Amino acid sequence: MSDPDYNFAYLDEQTKRMIRRSLLKAVAIPGYQVPFASREMPMPYGWGTGGIQLTASLIGQYDTLKVIDQGSDDTTNAVSIRQFFRRTTGVKTTEKTTEASLIQTRHRIPETPLTAGQILIYQVPISDPLSFLEPRETEARKMHALGEYGMMHTKLYEDIAHYGAILHTYDYPVRVNDRYVMRPSPIPKFDNPKMDHMPALQVFGAGREKRIYAVPPYTSVKSLDFEDHPFEIQRWEQACALCGATDSFLDEIVVDDQGTRLFACADSDYCGSRQAAQEGES
Amino acid sequence: MSEQALLQVSDLAVRYGDFVACEAINFELYAGEVLGVVGESGSGKTSLLKALSTQHVPSQGTVKYTPRDNKTLSLYQLPEAKRRHLMRSEWGVVHQNPRDGLRLNVSAGANIGERLMANGQRHYANIRQQASDWLTQVEIDVARLDDMPTTFSGGMQQRLQIARNLVTQPRLIFMDEPTGGLDVSVQARLLDLLRKLVAQYQLSVIIVTHDLAVARLLSHRLMVMQQGRVVETGLTDQVLDDPQHPYTQLLVSSVLQP
Numbered sequence: 352m353s354d355p356d357y358n359f360a361y362l363d364e365q366t367k368r369m370i371r372r373s374l375l376k377a378v379a380i381p382g383y384q385v386p387f388a389s390r391e392m393p394m395p396y397g398w399g400t401g402g403i404q405l406t407a408s409l410i411g412q413y414d415t416l417k418v419i420d421q422g423s424d425d426t427t428n429a430v431s432i433r434q435f436f437r438r439t440t441g442v443k444t445t446e447k448t449t450e451a452s453l454i455q456t457r458h459r460i461p462e463t464p465l466t467a468g469q470i471l472i473y474q475v476p477i478s479d480p481l482s483f484l485e486p487r488e489t490e491a492r493k494m495h496a497l498g499e500y501g502m503m504h505t506k507l508y509e510d511i512a513h514y515g516a517i518l519h520t521y522d523y524p525v526r527v528n529d530r531y532v533m534r535p536s537p538i539p540k541f542d543n544p545k546m547d548h549m550p551a552l553q554v555f556g557a558g559r560e561k562r563i564y565a566v567p568p569y570t571s572v573k574s575l576d577f578e579d580h581p582f583e584i585q586r587w588e589q590a591c592a593l594c595g596a597t598d599s600f601l602d603e604i605v606v607d608d609q610g611t612r613l614f615a616c617a618d619s620d621y622c623g624s625r626q627a628a629q630e631g632e633s
Numbered sequence: 634m635s636e637q638a639l640l641q642v643s644d645l646a647v648r649y650g651d652f653v654a655c656e657a658i659n660f661e662l663y664a665g666e667v668l669g670v671v672g673e674s675g676s677g678k679t680s681l682l683k684a685l686s687t688q689h690v691p692s693q694g695t696v697k698y699t700p701r702d703n704k705t706l707s708l709y710q711l712p713e714a715k716r717r718h719l720m721r722s723e724w725g726v727v728h729q730n731p732r733d734g735l736r737l738n739v740s741a742g743a744n745i746g747e748r749l750m751a752n753g754q755r756h757y758a759n760i761r762q763q764a765s766d767w768l769t770q771v772e773i774d775v776a777r778l779d780d781m782p783t784t785f786s787g788g789m790q791q792r793l794q795i796a797r798n799l800v801t802q803p804r805l806i807f808m809d810e811p812t813g814g815l816d817v818s819v820q821a822r823l824l825d826l827l828r829k830l831v832a833q834y835q836l837s838v839i840i841v842t843h844d845l846a847v848a849r850l851l852s853h854r855l856m857v858m859q860q861g862r863v864v865e866t867g868l869t870d871q872v873l874d875d876p877q878h879p880y881t882q883l884l885v886s887s888v889l890q891p
Contacts, residue, residue, distance in 0.1 A: 497714045501751025505736070505743040508750070511757055512742055512779050577757040 353441035360407040361439040366390055367408040370563070374405070374554060377565035382527030383495075384478050389561040399432060399457055400558030402474035406436065406455045409470060409554075415443045417451035422459035422600065422617035429457070446620050458521070460542040462599045462621035465551035467568060473536040475557035478564065480524045480534045500532045503575055511580055520585065526573050527566055535572075541584045541600045546572040589614040594625035637699045639664050639805060639837050640685070645694035647680040654680035655861040658694070664804065667831060667838040669852030669869060671845060671884070677861040678841040679809055685839065686726050686807040687716050698723075701804070721748050725798030729810040731790035734797070735782045741768065741793055742778045748801045767796040771826060788819035792826065799830065808840040812847055824850050845888055849873055857881045 353359060360367070366388075373387035392400040410416065416436055420428035424446040432455060433444050445451050448463040455472040465471060481491040484502050494500070503524055510517045523540035527533050535546060536555060546553065546566060553566040566572060576582040590597045592613045599621060601614040616622035638661040646656035655677030662668055670678050683689035685696055687708055696708045700723055708716060720726075728734035736744055745764040746754075754760055765775045771792040773785075782790055791811060798806060811827070812820040828851065831838060842848050848855060848869065855872040857865040857880065865878040876882045 493713075497717060499717065499751060501747060501749075501753075504750040504755070505739050505747050508743045508746055508757065508760065509739050512740055512761070576755075578755050579757050 354438050357439045359412075359440055360410050360436065361393075362390065362404065362407045366404075370404055370408040373563045374408070374565065377554065377563045378552070378567050380531075381566055381570050382531030382533040382564060384562040384564045386561055387563050389558045392558065393435075394431075396559040397476060399428060399455070399474035401556030401560075401563075402455050402457070402472050402558075403432060403435070403556075404558060405472045405554055405556040405563065406432075406453060407439075409472070410436065410440055410442060410453060412440075412442065414452045415445050415450055417445050417448065417454045417620075418456075419454065419459060419461065419618075419620075420457040421602075422461070423619040425619060447624070448620050458537045458539075459600070459617060460538055460545045462596075462616070462618045463624075464545075465549060467550040469551040471549075471551050471553045473538075473553065473555040475534070475536040475555045475560070475562070478534060478555070478557040478560045478562040480532050495531060498530065500526070500575075503532055504577070507575060507577065507580075511577070517576070517580060517582075523582075524575050526575060528570050529573075532575070533564060533566075533572075539585060539600055540574065540582075543572070543574045543582070544584065548572075587614060591616045591622060594622045594629065596622065596625060636663060637703060637705065638662060639666075639699055640839075641695075641697040641705075642685065643695050643697075645681070645684060645696065646692050647677070647684050647689065648692040653677075653861050655684075655858065656693070657862060660856065660863075660866070662805075662837055662839065664837055665835045666854065667836075667840065667852045669848035669855045670839065670841045670858060671843065671848050671855060672858035673843060673884070676858040678843075678858055680861075681858070682807055682809055682839065682841050686724065687720060688726070698805075721751050722801055723804050725801075725803040725806040727791075727794055727798060727806060727808040727811050729813045731782070731787070731794045734794040735790060737781070737783050739781075740779045741773070741782055741785070744782060744793060745797050745800050748797065752801060763800060767800050768793075770799075770830070771796040772822075786819075788815055788823060791815065791823060795827070795830070799834070802834065803836075805837045805839075808838060808842075810842055810844075811840065812842070812844065820847075827851060845873060845885065857884065 370387060373385045377385045392403055418429045418433040420426040437444055448461040453470050457474045479491055481494060485491045507517050521539045522534055522537040523543055525533055525535055548569050550568050552568050555564045574582040587601050591601060593615050596616055599616045599618060602617045604613045606613050640662040642658055642660050645658040647654040672678050684691040697705050698708055699705045742764040745767050746760040749760050765778050768775055768778055773789055773792060782793055812823055840851055852869050855869045856863050859880045865872060865881045873885055876885050
């Protein structure tokens with residue numbers, strides 16, 4: 352049961368309608384940042400206020416919600432947001448990627464491929480890919496409108512000139528539907544290829560920046576690169592120490608005072624279900 | 634003459650509210666020609682330059698430009714996207730203060746390469762090769778390719794700015810006091826370089842300056858401005874050696890002789 356002192360999903364109905372209208376526009380123009388009247392939420396900016404507002408306006412009685420933070424279901428941010436929606440909506444929550452209809456995420460895309468009908472909601476700290484290159488907001492908007500993205504490559508050029516390779520490892524800029532350049536939020540670039548032609552709808556909310564953008568299902572998402580320095584994802588020498596996966600994004604964890612390190616999947620559901628399957632076999 | 638003028642300006646005016654920065658400006662510029670615009674501070678030189686180079690929309694008049702394909706365009710009737718494309722492919726703007734024309738938080742190489750990348754080049758090695766070629770052309774040591782422009786001297790920054798503009802082989806360059814704030818020996822070297830590049834690449838240049846010596850060295854023709862109006866035009870030597878208008882006479886006689 353949801354808390355009767357709050358409206359369903361915390362926000363009032365008019366606010367949810369306003370957000371849904373912006374969201375429809377965002378889906379119609381893939382990668383375009385739609386301004387919206389972001390509300391104060393009962394948590395500080397930078398903790399996912401944009402993502403929460405999107406989830407609140409999308410969630411319905413029969414949805415199943417999964418919340419992850421850096422791939423994990425049991426970190427502070429994930430636990431408290433999940434609790435928040437359990438209390439204000441009473442909907443079912445899950446840790447299983449396959450069972451969820453809505454997944455709110457901070458900085459990861461689940462390892463298990465998403466399917467049509469699911470919605471992935473990203474929390475975005477800074478929405479505009481041009482923000483650190485072009486200080487004038489008016490000029491940045493004009494550059495988006497006219498598709499002038501040459502400047503994005505100067506950043507990559509600098510990396511190669513100074514370090515011999517593109518060292519940008521997260522929030523790696525992408526071009527959506529061959530039109531708008533977009534920040535994928537601070538996901539590792541390991542996850543960038545998963546966004547390309549994903550069957551699930553991807554929506555992005557930046558609460559402080561008051562912007563919403565989206566990638567509709569089956570839309571092309573290409574990471575920026577040079578012809579002679581193609582885009583590459585991170586690789587590890589190790590396999591996951593817990594489940595043995597070699598195809599997932601690994602966290603490096605220091606386990607004692609001697610500096611012993613352990614590599615384990617960042618995605619706790621993926622790792623856990625693989626371990627359960629292995630136990631079942633033995 | 635059957636040749637099409639590169640730039641045709643008719644009845645151009647820039648006003649800021651009631652204030653007239655410049656008005657009734659008419660002239661034509663042909664390919665390979667260097668036009669100097671001289672006059673004292675506040676005479677409307679920079680406003681004119683901004684209106685010509687699409688940095689500021691004029692209050693009145695037309696500016697027509699004939700690009701490489703010979704189809705004359707009226708600049709302020711073009712869509713903005715096309716105007717900005719012209720600006721970064723066929724034109725260059727050299728600012729008085731190199732800090733306005735350079736991107737200070739990326740290396741010299743990226744500064745030169747930016748226009749190439751903006752025009753769609755996506756091959757790192759090629760871009761880098763062109764950047765180092767141009768650095769050599771403007772007489773900067775190639776070893777400085779990955780250094781930040783903030784570590785460059787004033788003269789080097791100005792030369793870097795020129796390289797950054799010329800890398801896409803533009804046809805028309807706008808320069809606003811390119812030698813402002815440089816000491817005389819650095820200024821002489823920069824002028825030498827400019828003369829060489831203008832001749833080598835057949836550049837058309839509109840150069841705004843208050844320094845008559847710079848105007849004499851670089852420009853073929855001169856336009857003298859006073860209070861927003863052109864008071865005298867002609868060949869550079871003619872205007873400077875035999876000034877007709879009282880204001881030009883005053884201007885020429887004000888030059889200090891060391």
